Amino acid sequence: MKNVTLFLKGTFTILSFLILSQCKPMPNSTSDNEKTFIVGPETADCTGVAPMKCLQVKEKESDTWQNFYTNIEGFTYEPGYEYVLKVRTEKIENPPMDASSIKYTLIKQVSKTKK
Template sequence: MVIWRVFTVVLVLVTTACEQSSSVDLSPGATILHVDNRQQDCSAGVLQRKCLWVKEDNAASWQLFYYDIDGFTYEPGYRYRLEVKRETLPVEGLMDALPYKYTLIRVIDKVKQ
């Protein structure tokens, strides 16, 4: 019986530690972006460029990301978890304008892949 109690306590402690390590305190208005370890050729309007593969914190799939992230320098071969601020931009009358501006708040994780 004592073994089961010890096992239960250890299991609760491990579970709690895992939950705490994955949660991140965010700044107001911030979001988490996961950036993959590779880029892909893409076109944003008439410009040909390299786009990041990104997914938001709770998203199931990766998507091409056509934006720049102010303050962030991408290094191939690393996967990132970023805290960013997303601002809505006025785009009235601009057909090819992107509706958001992203600014890096901090790099939460940078892992070699």
């Protein structure tokens, strides 16, 4: 039983790393550490370390929605609204294997529109 538990933990860790390594960073907008995000009115089912709900985010109106696997510090999401946010990005040195290497912090909520 102990071997099975150890095997499952190892498999889970490896799968988590593989899933997160496939995430593509969003391209830079105004500067290297400041971005404008459009956050969609609904979350989507996604899988990071475990099944979860992801914000739907894009940088331009013409872009397609992308799953956003982490949080934006200082931002409280409310379903049914589309947001335009200014966020600061900071590279995290030595992040945990199952976490983002970028920290996102809300600078300003530009708009909040009922959808």
